[in-house]
Amino acid sequence: MVYGICFCPVSKKEALKDLKVADSKTLSEAERENLFQKLDEAKGFIGWALHILSPNTISSSMLQRTKCNLNTLSHDAAIGLVQFALDSGVQLTEVFVDTVGPAEKYEEKLSKQFPGISVTVRPKADSLFPVVSAASICAKVARDHAVKKWTFLEELTEVDSDYGSGYPNDPKTKAWLLKYLDPLFGYPQFVRFSWSTAKALIDSKGVTVHWDDDEEDGEKAAQRQANRSMLSYFSAAGGSTNQNQTQNQTHRFFTERRLKSVDTL
Structure with missing residues (x-):
């Protein structure tokens, strides 16, 4: 999972809007790539950063003895990105965040974490605020590139790299998960074991282990x-x-x- 932050001067909000950024989920891959290029070229008034959580990191966090759920991981990633901007010298006055979990509680949590900064947390913020749209584009492009160019750490032979988008509604992804499920060891680290789609396949087709x-x-x-x-x-x-x-x-x-x-x- 890839989390992104985008920041610009308050006076440049309209300039960011003029780039016609939008929720990354509503754009085609070509449109996202084109807008990402524009964002990267507008370094004079736009900055962005990413926080990447590997599948293995998420699985380890969610399945360890002291479990850390996906909402907490997401909140920590967002807090880390805001802190990174502050540590980099960006003078933040307002922050807009796409909610994960109840928006009011999340907004309260961020406001306490960053006193003096106006925090707005909304559902579907990436379709409401251009700066969040820009961040979602950066995150989505980076995520797609990471998936396409994934290097398997395991010594696997003849692994089909045509695994699709990695989303559960993708037929290619479903077929790949079925093909490369090891009944004893599950999947390589490329697959998040805590993902309900993968977990269901492991439970139904994997070997039952009794401790x-x-x-x-x-x-x-x-x-x-x-x-x-x-x-x-x-x-x-x-x-x-x-x-x-x-x-x-x-x-x-x-x-x-x-x-x-x-x-x-």
Whole structure:
């Protein structure tokens, strides 16, 4: 996912409007490329910046033990871009943002984060405010270029790069996801595992994996993990542990497989 910011002097709002920028979703690829070129050439009064979140970064954030949802990631990206503009010496007086989640709460959050700056958060802001339209064009063009020129980190052979737009309503994207689903490992890092489209395919066509601790009560399992770990069995000095104590501490993993500790091999 790519987030963008565009900024210009308040006195140049009309000049930005004269470029006829619009919501990037309503423009063709050629129109977006043309407008991006115009924005890039107007460096005398327009500035822009991007924040890119890779699929792997999003998946790791959303699926980790302490989860971070997509709204929070989006808010953090927007805050980071505004802070980047300020740190770069841009004297911001007003900020317009396309909402993610409830607009009023988001606006309040940004206003507290940046006191003294007039913040306006609206649904579909990229179709209401030219400066947001310009930011959406920059983000969309960058996103399309990143997808088209993606370099797979995995050592994959003969991977079809005709994966379409990467959106769930694209037939090419659907076909690619079906073709390159590994039943055990899922997808390469190019695909966001937390994406509902990918998750549904993994759940329906992937191999079911059962973890031994899945059946344990969460609090009980956490307490066991805190008290001891499997590594402790291999770090204890041979012959120094009381036999009864060792039996009491044996993890279910070992008892179910009839495994016992040995002093010598």
